[in-house]
Amino acid sequence: MEMTVDIRNKFRNTAKMTALSYENWQIAKARGLVDLFVHTDRVGHSLPGTETKFVNMSSYSYLGLNRHAAIVQGSIDALLDEAITGLAIAPTRMRPSLARSAEQGLSDLFDATCVIGLSCSVMTSALLPLVSSGHLVDGLPRVTVFDRHAHFCMEMVKPICADEAPVLVAPHNDINFLEDICKREQRVAYVADGAYSLGGTTILRDLRYLQDKYGLFLWFDDSHSLSVLGASGEGFVRSQLDEVNPLTVISASLNKGFGCSGGVAMLHKGFDTSFLNTTNGGPLTWSQSLTTASLGSIVAGVSIHKSGELLELQQNLQSNIRTFDEAYPTALAGGELPIRMVTTGDAQVAMDISQRLLERGFYCAPVYFPITPRGREGLRVMIRADHRSEDIIAFADALSQEVSTSAV
Known part of the structure; x- marks a missing residue:
């Protein structure tokens, strides 16, 4: 009699996640805290049909570029010039010239080979399995270790990666755990955030040491520091590397600090992008790709990042962060x-x-x-460069009062 082995839920368990989280989402929706439809004007946001107006203190457009006139105009100009929303054909067959301009602009800006896609999640689902299979380097599989706090867009790809190579989960930022695996296994990849969505960063110096010593492949999602850090807005990880070497990939969302839409992956300068465009790009090669408007906004965003305005926006952001930290110190202050x-x-x-x-x-x-x-539930504050200092101070005062009322 043939035995059936149950291998379900090794890397994904929808039933368990639903049982542990869905009630909170339902309650939050009933209280008008999620699933909101809002109207936006030049000042802030409002809830249609109500008198509620508010300042968004949880927006990840950290430099305020999603409101920037040049980026909005870049989208408009692209639509008017091209007179088409998109080519409506798989990018394997044909891509807009604007896509080449956007990729080349980002490649020059970040001094790497940049590939763009519909979102950072699409980039991740396309490329991360190729890390496990080894096809971003030499075609030999790598034991793939996910940091326990790695973003959900990477977590989602675990089952696919596990079809290519063994998959393990490491305690957060545990360099000793990771080195033990490197000693035991000849070929290892590590998947983590550069800057984490709840604050804090990866242990980059230690990871580079392991890469130099053991040939560890490093994948970082650095969405929350792109545009925020670095002379060209290249983000936390890229700003500390002399180059993106063949054993490193940095992915990032262009929806956050960059102020546009889409996702980008930074690879080494010698990487052959035709390998993705024709053979193994998965979601990157399917029919839905970045729209004309999105590509126009990326090109405009590159221009801003190459100008002196980037530093001004970064300085405004740091000033606003200090204002909040002084008014409401947290564990991440400074x-x-x-x-x-x-x-x-x-x-x-x-x-x-x-x-x-x-x-x-x-x-x-x-x-x-x-x-x-x-046990670590709470509120996530996200400061922007275009927040007014008086709004930050008023928010911090209100937050302090409400937290005190709740006796947290």
Whole structure:
């Protein structure tokens, strides 16, 4: 009699996640804290059909570039010039010339071979399995180790990676755990965030040491530091590397600090992009790709990043971060990244505070499992360069009052 081995839920368990998290999402929606439809004007946001107006304190457009006139105009000009929303053909067959301009502009800006896609998640689902299979280097599989705090867009790809090579999960930023694997296995890849969505960074210096010693392949999602850090806005990881070598890939969303839409992967300068465009690009080669408007905004965004305005925006952001830290110190105070966590330890308390803040004119998102570990629920504050200092101070004062009221 043939035996059937149950291998379900080794790297994904929808039933468990739903049981542990869906109720919180339902409660948050019932309280008007998620799944909102808003109207935006030049000042802020409002909820249609109500008198509620608010400042968004949980927006990840850290430099405010999603409102920048040049980026908006870049989208408009591209649509008017091309007179088409998109080519409506698989990019394997044909791509807009604007796509080449966008990729070349990003490649020059970040001093790497840059590939763009519909989103950072699409980039990840296309390329990360090729890390496990080894086809981004030499076609030989690599044991793939995911940091326990790696972003969900990478976590989602675990089952696919596990079809190519053994997949392991490492405790967060545990260099000793990772080195033990490097000693045991000849070929290893490590998957992590550069800057984490709840604050903090990867241990880059230690990881580079392991790469030099053992040939460790490094994949970083650095979405939350792109544009925020680096002389060209290249982000936390890229700003500390002399070059992107063949054993390193940096992925990032262009929807956050960069202010546009889409995703980008930075690869080494000798990488042959035709390998992705024709053979193994997966989601990168399917029919839905970046729109004409999106490509126009990326080209405009590159121009801003090459100008003196980038430094001005980065300085404005750092000034606003200091303003918040002085008004409401948190465990992450003093850091250059714009994310601050206010931990409540209870999802309902976080929602209570968030709801009262919204009534006072500030949206600050409550976060809970699976965004945070259970017991580390709270509110996530995200500072922007275009926040007014008086709004930051007023928000910090309101936050302090509401947290005190909740006795957190």
